[in-house]
Amino acid sequence: MTIAVCIKWVNYSGPVESDTPDERFAGFSFADQAALEWALRIAEKSADEVLVLTAGPVGAEAVLRDALSRGAHRAVRIDIDLTSDSSVIARSLVGAMSQARMVWCGDYSNDRGSGSVPSFIAAELNIDQALGLVALELPENANASFTAVRRLDGGRREQLLISGPAVLSVEGSTIRLRRASLKNTMSASKQEIQVITATGDRVETPALxxxxxxxxxxxxxxxxxxxxxxxxxxxxxxxxxxxxxxxxxxxxxxxxxxxxxxxxxxxx
Amino acid sequence: MTDADIIVVGAGPAGSCAAIAAARSGKRVVLIERGPFPGSKNMYGGVIYPRILDELIPQWFETAPIQRWVIRRSTMVLSDTGALNIDYRSNAWGQAPYNGATAYRPDFDNWLAQQAVAAGADLICSTTVTGLLRDDQGRVCGVSTDRPDGDLTASVVIACDGVNSFLAKQAGLYPNANADNYTLGVKETLSLSKHIIDERFGVRDNQGVDIEILGGTSGVNGGGFIYTNLDTIAVGVVLKLSKLSAQKKRPEDIIAELKRHPAIAPLVEGGEVVEYSAHLIPEAGLEMMPKMVADGLLIAGDAAALCLAAGIWLEGVNFAMASGMYAGQSASAAIDASNVSAASLKSYTNRLNETFVLQDHKKLRKIPHLVLSDRVQHRYPAFVTGVVERMFRVDNPTPKPGVRRIVREERKKAGIKLSELVRDALTGLKGFG
Amino acid sequence: MTIWPDISFQDRIDTSEFRIHERAHITVNDDSCRGCTTRECVVACPANLFVPTSDGGILFNYENCYECGTCYLVCNKEGAITWTYPEGGFGIVFHRT
Known part of the structure; x- marks a missing residue:
């Protein structure tokens, strides 16, 4: 089976002069990094395939190669305008992650993202969602259910039991992403990245x-x-x-x- | 079988040119950069003289990401209130084959590294080289990095790891790093509209200006500079490390004071600081240069102290590019000859000796210390500006004094002995001549 | 006359991008610093990372380091400052220099 990880190509810092980040000053958020690390850890136990996806222009492939060098197995880029509506991005991502038994996302991205893509993905797939997780305990057996703690308003916490297919979004503080080995870093630049052109369906916004x-x-x-x-x-x-x-x-x-x-x- | 033929450490101008030269001669080259992209750790005092690229990248000026072509070159001597400016302008410098250019190093160095990738080198970023690997006979045979499983072997390592070159130090090629041989460069990038820059500096389109400043560094031995980018200008100072700490002056305060000087303030007025940066400069030239070659190891660029800081000439990127290119060529030739011993790699040192790289340094070997000496730093600016001030001051009805008298009086006022002046003049004449 | 700087030191440092790693790439040996009277690092560091404490020690910060190397070169106490490059991909990132 497949574990999907959705990462977003974002500006780390500095002035944002256009919607498309400058490759040199861009990467993927700590939250997305944590999501990738959790997925890699589960896949190590369950022998699942880790599929990383990103939606964006060709420059976004840099983050996919980064993810591949850290241990992801396969990478897909959805060719789509970065300013597209979250629901459109979620739909195009879902179209490329067939058979995923789990979808990991960052809670929200560095560029003040709203964190709405994960819930749109859950709605598209019609599976459970566990969003804004601040702590997780992975089971010994990778297919068993496990508990996660979720942040609520006012400092409250909610404990969730996760079993079966689900979309999970995690905060960056939950875990630190591993470093890529030198050999993987060198080979990642030559690995193939599948590119899918997003279908042109747009969200109709009522006249304001x-x-x-x-x-x-x-x-x-x-x-x-x-x-x-x-x-x-x-x-x-x-x-x-x-x-x-x-x-x-x-x-x-x-x-x-x-x-x-x-x-x-x-x-x- | 080694992982690569040649490992180049550091994707600055030296490293990228080494990688281009080596990759062109069919070698398997790995170019390792510790920053997230080439140029991310690099700053400088303003002008690249890229003519040396003619050999590696013909028509480089069509693709290189430069800001402005330097067509005005000024040398300014500042006293507390006055300024003497020697200004040369040549519009020919704004056309091919060009002379000097200003650029943002994160742009330029990245572009140059991409030329190495196009030539066939493997570029690995975000990877810090932590040490040299040696075989059982003590010859360098690769590098270790801070990545897991991070050792990489090669026939030759070219260390272009910058002014702090821990690799050259680890190889024992620097006898001892002495703070006296280094200066600290600090710089502010100021945002101004292109229109204002054009008007203030008297240029148009992509014409640029570079001003080197002697004096104005709050009594700390060093110098200053101002140069123009397209829609920013850079103002900075270069400070002798040993004097900086002795004088108890903070670097940013010295920039602030320079910016308040009556001759400088109108140039920088209204510029908002958009970036602050700092870097060391290997200032002492020939006197601090390490051994450039060991078994399986070459050193180029700032790592080899190939930086010319001789008052009116401030060059570094061109020396880095040239030394990197020669290192790449010599390493390839040594591999072709199946002998990468220090003796075989000696062709690199020979190339440096035959070309401007070391000939300029030899010619100007006494100049860096002269320029940074206390006399030149603290007494000559007042003396020179004092002389010029009196020459051009009209004190009617008092008749004009003779130039010889002015020089004598001003020299005494500045506290300079005639013997010292003559000696320095001779050193300067010999050095520059 | 006091001349106020046109930009505060914090604002100045904030113009630079630092990608901060959890490992400190500078360490200071507190014992050596207590015996130091000259304190070159405090004056010379362009990022003002070294701050003397009232009890005679040195408080240091590595996060806003420009990685220039001034501190270990001006320091006259053998082994007082240990300085390496930060982990690959981290530390100062220049934009328009």
Whole structure:
């Protein structure tokens, strides 16, 4: 079987003058490096094939060769514009990783990536996802299930039991990537990299315009004298706002809330 | 069977030219670079004189990533308030075959290394060579690196590992590294628009300027430089290591002071520091040069102290490229002759002796120390600018004094003995002449 | 008159890219430094990596090193500063020099 590792070619630092990184100042993020190391460690035990994938222009092959020199078995580059939508990138990656029993990704890339590609991949493959992992314990038997700790908001942690096919994204601090041996470094420059041209499907983005709430109907102030009418408009003591308490199942309650908001003109 | 015929350590100008020369003669060449890409560790004082490349890369100027062609060459002598500037301009230097060029070393060195790859050399980056391998008779037969399983064997190792050359030191070719023989170069790259640079320095298109400065280094023996890139300028100082620590002055403060000098400030004004850098320079020329050859080992470039820092001439990259090329050729010839002993590799030293590489150094052997001497550094700038100031000052109704009188008075004011002046003038005449 | 620098030292160092490795490629022998009165490294290091501590020692940092070699050359105490190149691929990376 195959263990897939998705890595992104990013600028390490310095001014970013274009969307395409300068090969000299680019590489792959610590998070992606950690993902590769975990995959290599599992594959050592299970005799799986490690397939590294990247989506980007020809310069991105540098990171694939780097990964090959560190022990990955096969490399695929999806020829695609780096500015493509995450869902498009995820779909094109999935198209090239048939039979993968596990997909490893970095949590998010150095270039302020959102970390959304891993979840898009999980959705495309329709398998489980375990994202933002901060600690893992690999089992002795590579095919057994294992536990991983995931970061939640507010410093909380979640323990996950991972068994069966899954997409995993890890933080860079979980493990340090091994160094490539000299011989592998020399041979990696001559290894073949498969190139797949991404299909041209684009995400349709609805036309964007500034948000304008619907007009709300406001009744004329009530009162005989001007003073009373002014008081009616400006008075905050008597509540004229909307208020309603509902007791319902969360899903029903959510629908009710949305309906009310729409009715009162707060939502389009 | 060795892993390679020739291992070149360091993909700077020396290493890449060695690799090109060796690969062209059909040798299996491995070029090892410790930085993530060639040029990533390199900085310099501004001008490359690439004519030596005519031999290796004809029409190099069509592809080399240069910033500007130097068509104005100035030498500036600074006193506390005054400046004497000798400025030469030749628009012919801006056309083929060209003279000097400014470039970013991470661009230029990378380009040169790619020429070596095109010639057939294997380039391995991100790999630090940690030592030399020797066979049972003590001859160099390869290198060890910091990678796992990182030993690599070869018939000849060419060490182009830069000014700190741990390989030459490990091979015992440097008797002792002495701080007196080195200067520290620190540099700021300042961002200015191309338009402003063109106007300030009186150039157009890709014409550039290089200014070498004597004085202005806050009393620390050394010199300064300013040169133009396309949309940045570089300003820096070169400081004698032994004096720097004795004077208790910080390098960046000395640059700041140079930038405030009334003659320099208008040139650098408004430039935002976009990069700071530092590097050592092997300054002492012939006096510090190591043995260049051992059994199975050659040394080239900064590692061999092939850097000319003789006041008005500041060259290094050209010596590196030439020595690297000759090293590559000699190593190939020695392998062809199946004899890589020091005696057989001696043809390298011979080539250096026959060409500008060592002839320039021999001719100018006394100049580096003269230029960095306390007299030239601390008294002559005030003396020279003082003389010129009085020559051009119009003190009417007082009549103009004779030049001889001015020289005598200014010499005394600067505290220079006539005998010293004559001796230095003779050294200079002999050295430069 | 105090003349303020046009750029703070930290800003100056921040203009350079350093790819930092976990292994320190400079080590300082604290015992040798305690007996040192001249402290050349403190003045000469262009990255200002050596800082004297109040108890007479030297605090050093290797992360922002330009790998020039000034420190070990100016140091007059045998073996006080051990200096190697950082791991391949790490350390200073120049862009426009």
């Amino acid at each position: 315009r500034p948000y304008r709430p619907r007009p709300r109907v406001t009744l004329a102030p009530i009162g005989l004298t001007a003073l009373e009418r002014v008081k009616h408009i400006t008075d905050t003591s008597s509540s004229k706002g909307h208020g309603e308490t509902v007791h319902a199942e969360p899903s029903v309650a959510a629908t009710l809330i949305l309906e009310s908001l729409r009715k009162w003109g707060y939502l389009p």
